[in-house]
Amino acid sequence: MLKLSRRCVTTLVAAAAIAFSSAATVQAQDKPTIRVSSLTLPVFNPLVWNIMKARGFDTKHGFVLDAKAYPSISAFYAAFATGETDVLIGGPTVLQKLYNEGVPLRIIGSGFTLGDLVIFAKDKSIKSLADLKGKQLAIDMGGSQFQVVKIYANAKGIDLGKDITVVNANFAVARAQLEASRVDAALVIEPLASIIAKQRPDWHVIFNGAEGWKEITGDAGWEIVPAMRADFIAKHPNAPKMLLAALADTAAVMHKETAAGDKIATETTKLPPGILQTAIDSGRLQFIIKPVSDPEVKKSLRDMMDRAVKAGFYDKAADDKIFLQ
Structure with missing residues (x-):
């Protein structure tokens, strides 16, 4: 009788273990894996995902990052366009280009404002974009940042490329060009802007993207925003909501637990200590997460895309299907 009881207990324990294992497997399978495009470059785009993963915000909100x-x-961008990844945080006007080329994407919310886009100069007599007339500006002509600056310049009656000579250069090269005095100004974004502010206090900002955009539109605009592939949303309808919740938590760490976020930045993205803190304290880095259904967010994004078309960057604006409905 005693042997039978032990055998029964052993059987029950084994059955319970199998049941627990099966339940855990089902629970894991219920959590979709969201593949996101990141960068090996020391910029804030990968820091978003690093903070999210380090703090477990993906599992908290029901998915695996x-x-x-x-x-x-x-x-x-190519990885997102081909479906190798499901999500990226990218420039609104570049997302418009991808959408018009047939990439099934949906912008799902807001992200970083244009505040992290700045133009530095060394010459104290250069105080604004207008002062660059007849001078040289190093800027990446393939990026959405160039489009923002050109649209602003057009509104001010400045022909970027004619009145101001443009030297095509990525952010790091642009800085090097200004360092060597080969150009009179250079466009960079965060975190390079905060690194420069610490290393070269003699340089000064003559243009800030958010301030400039607000001057001509009344709105701070958006540097990069999250987009998700429509085919992935079809398979996982709750994915946009889950991702936005995780992004909101990540933004809260950046703005309310900046020291903790700075530590993650140093350990994972290899940014110098204090750079995230500097970017936040300066007001240049503003990570604001709202759903694209927010009327002001959608209006702002639509305005940016329409202005890019009017400036001649694209033949047509994306229809409203680019926004998550």
Whole structure:
């Protein structure tokens, strides 16, 4: 009788273990894996995913984050366009271009404002974009930042490329060009802007993207925003809501637990200590997460895309299907 009881107990324990294992497997399978485009570059885009993963915000909100890092911005976008990744945080006007080329994407919310886009100069007599007439500006002509600056310049009656000579250069090269005095000004974004502010206090900002955009539109605009592939949303309808919740938590760490976020930035993105803190304290880095259904967010994004078309960057604006309905 005693042997039978032990056998029964053993059987029950084994059955319970199997049941627990099965339940855990089902629970894991219920959590979709969201593959996101990231970068190996020391910029704030990968820091978003690093903070999210380090703090467990993906599992908290019901998904598994799989950040895939790429060495260049072109590869970063290409992975999303081909379906190798499901999500990226990118420039609104570039997303419009991808959408018009047939990439099934939906912008799901807001992200970083244009405050992290700045133009530095060394010459104290250069105080604004207008003062660059007849001078040289190093700027990446393939990026959405160039489009923002050109649209602003047009509104001020300045022909960027004619009145101001443009030297095509990525952010790091632009800085090097200004350092060597080969150009009179250079456009960079965060975190390079905060690194420069610490290392070269003799340089000064002559243009801030958010301030400039607000001057001509009344709105701070958006540097980069989250987009998700429509085919992924079809399979996982709750994915946009889950991701936005995780992004909101990540933004809260950046703005309310900045020291903790700075530590993660140093350990994972290899940024110098204090750079995230500097970017936040300066007001340049503003990570604001709202759903694209927010009327003001949608209006602002639509205005940016329409202005890019009017400036001649694209033949047509994206229809409203680009926004998550």
